[in-house]
Amino acid sequence: MPQSHTMRVIEISKPGGPEVLVTAERAVPVPGEGEIVIRVAYAGVNRPDTLQRAGNYAPPPGASDLPGLECSGVVAEIGPGVSRWHIGDKVCALLPGGGYAEYVTTPAAHALPVPEGMDLRAAACLPETYFTVWTNVFDRGRLQAGERFLVHGGSSGIGTTAIQLASARGARVFATAGNAEKCAACEALGAEVAINYREADFVDVLKAEGGANLILDMVGGSYLPRNVNALAGDGRLVQIAFLTGPKVELNFAQLMMRRLTITGSTLRPQSVAAKARIAESLEREVWPLLATGRIAPIIDSEFAMEDAALAHARMETSEHIGKIVMKVSG
Known part of the structure; x- marks a missing residue:
């Protein structure tokens, strides 16, 4: 369990440009059936995040209103019905939203082990893409x-x-x-x-x-x-x-x-089961290639969590090559 019941997050204060991203505090989420809570180390920054911030990509029903569709980190809490993961496991995960935060919930079946030899910074760049x-x-x-x-x-x-x-x-x-x-x-x-x-x-x-x-x-x-x-x-x-x-x-x-x-297709509205099937295919077909270094995420730049607006501005220049990542915690 997190030591504190609150966490730092990046909220969308209103639809608009990068400047509408603000730091705030919220309650640490609680995992539901089949879910895990991840203490976020890094969050990937993606084009859909900027569309959501601008008011053009609403979260699906039941999802967090915070941006952030992928992260890496450590399992902090396990919900009912979860058997694969244990507290302390290093994972990267596809998220329904909420990645711009110190803690996030996601279906356990949408998490994958950090590939062998890869650090958490690189692993945060994997799920969404x-x-x-x-x-x-x-x-x-x-x-x-x-x-x-x-x-x-x-x-x-x-x-x-x-x-x-x-x-x-x-x-x-x-x-x-x-x-x-x-x-x-x-x-x-x-x-x-x-x-x-x-x-x-x-x-x-x-x-x-x-x-x-x-x-x-x-x-x-x-x-x-x-x-x-x-x-x-x-x-x-x-x-x-x-x-x-x-x-x-x-x-x-x-x-x-x-x-x-x-x-x-678009990924975010697909069912929990459909995304779980994709995760299974990735672990079987792609994770071995990542573990050997045959393929690897390309990282353009890293920003601190409080500089989320700068990360979005970088994304919207379209000058980046590869992924933009945000450091949330050490």
Whole structure:
């Protein structure tokens, strides 16, 4: 049990810019059936956190109103019905919310052991991106070895994860990014070709290679018809966000003639059971790669908890390469 019944948290005082993030005190949460309480060491900072702060991404019913969808730390308390974890275990976990706090509850099945040889700082960068990439690229997208895979935003947390995982599993990886430094980072992680979208058209590049078998996109808007044009026959497009808008006009005749598939998902609203299945797959298929160092999270920057506003400002510049992490406790 925590020694104090209160904890420091970062609240969203009102919808707005990074400056609306404020330090506050709240009661330490109590675990429910099948839940654990984690004493948070580090919290990952993700794009959905900034959307929630701006008032554009409401937490699902029953979830904490505090931002923070992933963390690492130590199990501090165990709820009824939990058998796997013990107090003191080092874990990283996908959260329904509430990660910007000294303590957080989450379903025990959404926690994973910190990979062998990895510190808590790096482990905090795993859950949100690895759950997202695994379920969309390999479950929904069915990426196979030898296929041509295009990931947009290759230098983002999602992008750097997708490049490494797809490359490690034998795919030919292509990525888009916005400058030479980001493109170089993508290629260093395993991308065969990194396309500077300010200088070249990814549609032309992929068509010259025979088209993409799978595209992972978080841009949306005008990218949607271009993605369709860049796909090979029987290609799949998986949409996970809409940074430039969710609505666009699309000629569906191409989908029929070339047998294309458009799908997508968001992680946060999925059921506890669905996320638990993803966690099981990650521990079986991906955690061994992390333990050997074959793949690893790329960390752009670290901020103190009281500097959460600066972390959000960094995220919103889109200048980061990899993950942004926030230190909560020692």
